[in-house]
Amino acid sequence: MARVAIVGCKRIQDQLCIACEKCLKAIRKREGEFARYKDDDELELVALGNCGDCPGLIMPKVVLMKEIAGTLDEDFDIIHLGTCVVKAKKTGKCPLDFEQIAGLIKENLGKEVVVGTHNY
Numbered sequence: 001m002a003r004v005a006i007v008g009c010k011r012i013q014d015q016l017c018i019a020c021e022k023c024l025k026a027i028r029k030r031e032g033e034f035a036r037y038k039d040d041d042e043l044e045l046v047a048l049g050n051c052g053d054c055p056g057l058i059m060p061k062v063v064l065m066k067e068i069a070g071t072l073d074e075d076f077d078i079i080h081l082g083t084c085v086v087k088a089k090k091t092g093k094c095p096l097d098f099e100q101i102a103g104l105i106k107e108n109l110g111k112e113v114v115v116g117t118h119n120y
């Protein structure tokens, strides 16, 4: 079973990409970056949050997400950075360094990071 959390861009989430319907569709249909779970019957979205805003407060935010998931006994294994975050990096001035973040998350929280979610 794959248990995932999604971290979106606070500036885009529910502003330019409404209600996170695109990621939810991709999860249901195992499309985009969720195609990697296509043979996995149980793909669970445990948490859906945002980066904590510019200039990239993502580490304290994911630490809090993990703590709350732990108190609910609903921990996640993998963090996907939303396509909104990827777009913010490509087209805006998002300061996040994905490689550095993935390393910090792995080192401090023991979670894998996947960059991206849907392709819609």
Ligand code: SF4
Binding pocket: 006, 007, 008, 009, 012, 013, 014, 017, 018, 019, 020, 021, 022, 023, 024, 082, 083, 084, 085, 117, 118
């Ligand atoms: S890319 Fe995904 S996480 Fe980001 S705002 Fe859109 S649906 Fe939500």
Ligand code: SF4
Binding pocket: 008, 009, 010, 011, 012, 051, 052, 053, 054, 055, 056, 057, 084, 085, 088, 089, 092, 093, 094, 095, 096
């Ligand atoms: S631009 Fe980057 S740091 Fe700023 S809110 Fe979006 S994802 Fe977060």
